[in-house]
C-alpha cells in the first residue's frame with residue numbers, strides 16, 4: 001500500500017492548476033446513461049473514483065474512454081447496455097455509485113444497484129433516494145444488499161415511464177437531489193424537488209442535463225422544477241466539469257498552515273465564499289480573479305471557529321483540512337460538524353502529531369500550539385487524509401501518512417502538486 005513521506009517546514013510558493021471537481025464529475029459521468037448518444041466531458045480529473053465510475057459504466061455495457069491526445073476528455077457511449085446491474089465488488093469503495101440508480105431506472109425501467117460504500121464518516125443511508133423514486137411510481141425493494149427497482153408496469157411487456165411527482169426530502173441531500181433530478185428528466189410530466197441541495201456540483205449537473213435537452217428550472221435554488229421529456233441527446237459541445245472547490249480549499253489551507261505565496265489557477269472563487277471568509281478571519285491574504293486565487297500567509301494563523309452546513313455555508317468536506325490549520329493557530333477554536341455523525345476520524349491522528357483537540361459531541365475544541373511533531377499516522381477517509389498531509393507540512397521532522405488510497409480516491413496527484421510548490425513530500429510504493 002502506498003504511503004506519503006513528508007518532511008515538514010517548507011514554505012509553499014508558485015502556481016498550480018486546480019482539477020475538475022470529483023463531486024461534479026461522478027454524477028455527470030453517470031448522467032451519460034440517460035441517453036443513447038456519446039457524451040463528451042472536458043476537465044475530468046484523474047482520480048480513483050473517476051476510474052471506478054468508468055469501470056461501473058463499462059460493466060453496464062457502455063464504452064467509456066479517455067481521449068489519448070487530450071486526457072482530460074472522456075467520452076461515454078451508453079447506446080447499448082448489456083445489464084442494468086451495478087455489482088457490489090465495483091461499488092463497494094465508492095458512495096457515488098448510487099448515482100447510476102436514477103438514470104438506469106428512468107431510461108430502462110429497471111435497475112439493480114448494490115448499496116454503496118465510500119468514506120466511513122457516518123451511516124449514510126439512501127432512504128431519501130428510494131422514497132423519492134417510489135413517489136415517482138417505482139417499485140423498490142432492498143434485497144441481499146441490493147436496491148432492486150422497477151418502473152410502474154405498463155400494459156405490454158415494456159415498463160411505463162416514471163411519473164413526475166412533488167418530492168420534499170427530509171433533509172438536504174446532495175446525491176439524493178442528483179439521483180432524483182436525473183430520474184425526473186425522463187419521467188412523464190412535472191417533478192418538483194423541494195429542499196433540493198444547492199451545491200455548485202448539483203447546478204453543474206443541471207446545466208449538463210439541460211444541454212442534453214432536459215427542461216429544468218430553478219438552478220442553484222432549493223426548488224428544482226423539471227418537465228420530463230421523452231429522450232435526452234448528446235450536448236452539442238463537450239461539457240466542462242467545474243473546478244474542484246474542495247481541492248482548491250485544501251491547497252488554500254495548506255498555504256495558511258505552512259506559509260507562503262501561491263496562485264491557484266483554473267478555479268472559481270465564487271464557489272468558496274465561506275471558506276475564503278474564514279481564511280481571511282485567520283489572517284490569510286487573498287486576491288481573487290475570474291479564474292484564479294492568490295493566497296499569501298506569514299507566521300501563525302489566528303484560530304477560527306466554524307460550523308459545517310449545506311451550501312452556501314461552510315462545507316463538511318473542508319472541516320478536517322481547516323481543523324489542521326487551527327491546530328497550529330494562535331488561540332482556541334470550536335469546530336462543529338452538523339452533516340455527518342462520525343467525521344472526526346482525523347482527530348486522533350492529529351493528536352498523534354501533537355495537536356491539542358478535545359471532542360465534545362458534535363464539537364471539537366482545538367487549542368492551537370506553535371509546532372506539531374512528525375509521526376506515523378493513518379489516513380482513515382478522504383478529507384481526513386488531506387488534513388494529515390497539511391499537518392505533516394508544518395510538523396517538525398518526518399511524518400508518514402499510511403493508507404493513502406483514501407486520498408487517491410479524491411485528489412488528482414496531490415503530492416505532485418505540493419512538490420511543485422516546494423513541499424518536501426514523496427510517495428513510497
Ligand SMILES: CC(=O)N[C@H]1[C@@H](OP(=O)(O)OP(=O)(O)OC[C@H]2O[C@@H](n3ccc(=O)[nH]c3=O)[C@H](O)[C@@H]2O)O[C@H](CO)[C@@H](O)[C@@H]1O
Pocket residue numbers: 023026095096122123124125126127128129130171172173174175176316317339340341
Ligand atoms: C459524491 C458526493 O457528492 N459526495 C458528497 C455528498 O455526499 P452525499 O450525497 O452522500 O451526502 P448527503 O448530502 O446525501 O448527506 C447529507 C446528510 O443526509 C443524510 N442522508 C442522506 C441521504 C439519505 O437518503 N438519507 C440520509 O439520511 C446523510 O447521512 C448525511 O447525514 O454530499 C456530502 C455533503 O455535502 C459531501 O460530504 C460528499 O462529499
Ligand SMILES: C=C(OP(=O)(O)O)C(=O)O
Pocket residue numbers: 023094095096118119121317382383410
Ligand atoms: C465524503 C466525500 O466523498 P464521498 O461522498 O464520495 O464518500 C468527500 O468528497 O469528501
